[in-house]
Amino acid sequence: MKRAVVLMNLGSPDSTEVKDVKRYLDEFLMDERVIDKPWLLRALLVKGIIIPSRAPKSAEAYKSIWTDKGSPLIVISKDLRNALAKEIEEPVVIAMRYGNPSPKAAFDELLVKNPDLEEVILVPLYPHYAMSSYETAVEYAKEQYKKGGYKFRLTTIKPYYDHPDYINALCESIRPYLDQPFDQILFSYHGVPERHIYKGDITGKHCLKVENCCDTPSPAHEYCYRHQCWQTTKIVTERLQIPKEKWGFSFQSRLGRDPWLQPYTAARLEALPKEGVKRVLVVCPAFVSDCLETLEEIAEEGKETFLHAGGESFEMIPCLNVHPLWVSALAKWIKEYAQGNKEMVLK
Numbered sequence: 001m002k003r004a005v006v007l008m009n010l011g012s013p014d015s016t017e018v019k020d021v022k023r024y025l026d027e028f029l030m031d032e033r034v035i036d037k038p039w040l041l042r043a044l045l046v047k048g049i050i051i052p053s054r055a056p057k058s059a060e061a062y063k064s065i066w067t068d069k070g071s072p073l074i075v076i077s078k079d080l081r082n083a084l085a086k087e088i089e090e091p092v093v094i095a096m097r098y099g100n101p102s103p104k105a106a107f108d109e110l111l112v113k114n115p116d117l118e119e120v121i122l123v124p125l126y127p128h129y130a131m132s133s134y135e136t137a138v139e140y141a142k143e144q145y146k147k148g149g150y151k152f153r154l155t156t157i158k159p160y161y162d163h164p165d166y167i168n169a170l171c172e173s174i175r176p177y178l179d180q181p182f183d184q185i186l187f188s189y190h191g192v193p194e195r196h197i198y199k200g201d202i203t204g205k206h207c208l209k210v211e212n213c214c215d216t217p218s219p220a221h222e223y224c225y226r227h228q229c230w231q232t233t234k235i236v237t238e239r240l241q242i243p244k245e246k247w248g249f250s251f252q253s254r255l256g257r258d259p260w261l262q263p264y265t266a267a268r269l270e271a272l273p274k275e276g277v278k279r280v281l282v283v284c285p286a287f288v289s290d291c292l293e294t295l296e297e298i299a300e301e302g303k304e305t306f307l308h309a310g311g312e313s314f315e316m317i318p319c320l321n322v323h324p325l326w327v328s329a330l331a332k333w334i335k336e337y338a339q340g341n342k343e344m345v346l347k
Ligand SMILES: C=CC1=C(C)c2cc3[nH]c(cc4nc(cc5[nH]c(cc1n2)c(C)c5CCC(=O)O)C(CCC(=O)O)=C4C)c(C)c3C=C
Pocket: 010, 011, 012, 013, 025, 028, 029, 034, 035, 054, 058, 071, 073, 126, 130, 132, 133, 190, 191, 192, 193, 225, 253, 255, 286, 287, 290, 291, 292, 293
């Protein structure tokens, strides 16, 4: 069977110019799975309030991390494509949920060289399920697939937040940093509004309603971002034998005034030195590629917050990026699927 792989990430603006950042933020924040308000209210909020005030600040933030080759998230996604292409027989391309290249552009690029393509395996570069990340990426790819009337089959890799191969890569990417003296390793995940968690609860009565909801078995967990982040943290800390008092769990990147998942990373980085944590390591497992939210929000702003509050040393552990174990995990999933193992794909 003639197959190909699409690695799908979030996307970045085309440049750091305010007009490009505005266009990107407009596409991003007008997504009803990101800002889940009725269209008119969302448009008023996004176009009238958020974009005019945020775009110039975001453009400055992007400038501080931009590389000669472009946005780190795009550059790393391309590097990952190249590394994976060396490990598997199938052609590999990238696609982005917002900005370029779109899934349609990725499908068309594949068809130019592979007109007899029979199946595309979509790999969302998000380990955890969230309406505003994994779900919107997959639904958008499916929408473009249907609109395009493509003849090949589209198959999607499941969230892999607890998959042994992903966990192994994540653990080995963290392990070398644990050799140095540290007081705490903070697992900081991109936040989401609490409302998104309630919405995604298929039981309607579990998430954020039952005490210790994320440790209490429930069918809701298949779609619960908080549970999945918690599981990644628990499995990794157990495997790396990090004692309970030496790790923390928090959520970053809050936007707006609604309550988001807590504790907030910025608040923790501010409080930690007063709690005696002077040397901190931060790891951001919700992202597999370094991006604005890791390189600017954590490594620049977060570091400043922590040191200003009395912290002495701050180190951010890079995302998996093109870690050889991450590349080999992806390659293994594709090879196993081609051999008939359907475990890694959505039904
Ligand atoms: C309501 C707002 C947002 C939700 C919900 C949200 C969820 C979410 N986002 C990611 C991953 C990334 N987000 C990134 C940037 C970013 N995120 C938001 C808003 C929400 N995200 C904004 C407005 C931005 C743009 C930059 C800014 O102005 O702050 C990025 C980085 C992109 C880059 O180019 O580097 C990533 C990656 C996840 C995984 C997630 C839900 C779990």
